[in-house]
Structure formats: structure tokens, C-alpha cells
Amino acid sequence: MFDANIFAERLQLLRKKANVSQKILSDHIGVSYHTISKIENKQRAASIEVITAIAEYFDVSLDYLTGRTDLPDITDKNKGLDITPEESELLEEFRLLNKYEQNIIVGKISEILYNKNIENRNMEMSEEIAEVDFKDRVNK
Incomplete structure (x- = not known):
């Protein structure tokens, strides 16, 4: 207040x-x-x-x-919190947005992180498959 x-x-x-x-x-x-x-x-x-x-x-x-x-x-x-000046500026700009606009930004960030997580999982799975395939070939 x-x-x-x-x-x-x-x-x-x-x-x-x-x-x-x-x-x-x-x-x-x-x-x-x-x-x-x-x-x-x-x-x-x-x-x-x-x-x-x-x-x-x-x-x-x-x-x-x-x-x-x-x-x-x-x-x-x-x-x-180890926040860079750029991150601090982004936060200040984020606070200038209304709630609707903030929700859009948060949604976009969540979407990007979700997609990044899927990419990381796919990469890990590909590496695991390649490792299993390599071991199978070596053991033959």
C-alpha cells in the first residue's frame, strides 16, 4: 500500500x-x-x-x-541470486506488462523449456541406443 x-x-x-x-x-x-x-x-x-x-x-x-x-x-x-544486468532489465520490463501479457510470456517460456526438455531426452535416448548398438556390434 x-x-x-x-x-x-x-x-x-x-x-x-x-x-x-x-x-x-x-x-x-x-x-x-x-x-x-x-x-x-x-x-x-x-x-x-x-x-x-x-x-x-x-x-x-x-x-x-x-x-x-x-x-x-x-x-x-x-x-x-547471481542475476546479470540483462536479466534484471528483462525483469523490470516484464513487470511493466499487464497480467495477460505476462501470462503470454510465461507460456512461451514454458513452451520453449518443454521443447528443450524433449530434445534433451531424445538426445539421451539416441546416445543410449547408439551405445547399445555399439556394444552389440563389438560383442558379435
């Missing part, structure tokens, strides 16, 4: 950590200085467009900004 207090605190923290003024941030994301000030002082709710722009500017996840996680970005969540 979105927590406006956490969002305001994290926005201030990110801004100060990056040494970015409210004016610089507001100019960059296309809102007024007063909008940023009111958001940080919990006097105004931020639109999803503003939240997204802030996340992109500071290169953090929306989940972090909105209080759903304490990890600033997706790569931190995946530490210890």
Missing part, C-alpha cells in the same frame, strides 16, 4: 543524498518547485506520473519510493 509519509521522507532523503535541490528536481521532471515542496511537506499527493519521474531521476524502484520495500533498486533485491 502507498504510504505518503514514507514517500515524502524517501524523496527528501534521495534529494539530499544526491545533493539535488527541489528546484533542480522540479525543473528536471517538469513540475513546479512548489509541487515538490508540498509533496515533501505532506501537503499534496504526488501523481503516478510524478512518482515515476522521480523514481527514474534517482534510479530507484517505485516499490522503494512508495514504501513497499526498503531496497532502493531491483538489483539490490536480487543480491545473492
Whole structure:
């Protein structure tokens, strides 16, 4: 659930950590200085467009900004999982899809893995048949 207090605190923290003024941030994301000030002082709710722009500017996840996680970005969540930057990017893009589109992608991946498994089994069976055939010929 979105927590406006956490969002305001994290926005201030990110801004100060990056040494970015409210004016610089507001100019960059296309809102007024007063909008940023009111958001940080919990006097105004931020639109999803503003939240997204802030996340992109500071290169953090929306989940972090909105209080759903304490990890600033997706790569931190995946530490210890040995995920490459390319895999992380794919995951981020996957999350942008709606559920229907995600199900299509998962279905395609399942189909590819199923076919790969069948190919591996066929290869193993072919190797076993060749080995038995070779032994039969040698033993004759």
C-alpha cells in the first residue's frame, strides 16, 4: 500500500543524498518547485506520473519510493541470486506488462523449456541406443 509519509521522507532523503535541490528536481521532471515542496511537506499527493519521474531521476524502484520495500533498486533485491544486468532489465520490463501479457510470456517460456526438455531426452535416448548398438556390434 502507498504510504505518503514514507514517500515524502524517501524523496527528501534521495534529494539530499544526491545533493539535488527541489528546484533542480522540479525543473528536471517538469513540475513546479512548489509541487515538490508540498509533496515533501505532506501537503499534496504526488501523481503516478510524478512518482515515476522521480523514481527514474534517482534510479530507484517505485516499490522503494512508495514504501513497499526498503531496497532502493531491483538489483539490490536480487543480491545473492547471481542475476546479470540483462536479466534484471528483462525483469523490470516484464513487470511493466499487464497480467495477460505476462501470462503470454510465461507460456512461451514454458513452451520453449518443454521443447528443450524433449530434445534433451531424445538426445539421451539416441546416445543410449547408439551405445547399445555399439556394444552389440563389438560383442558379435
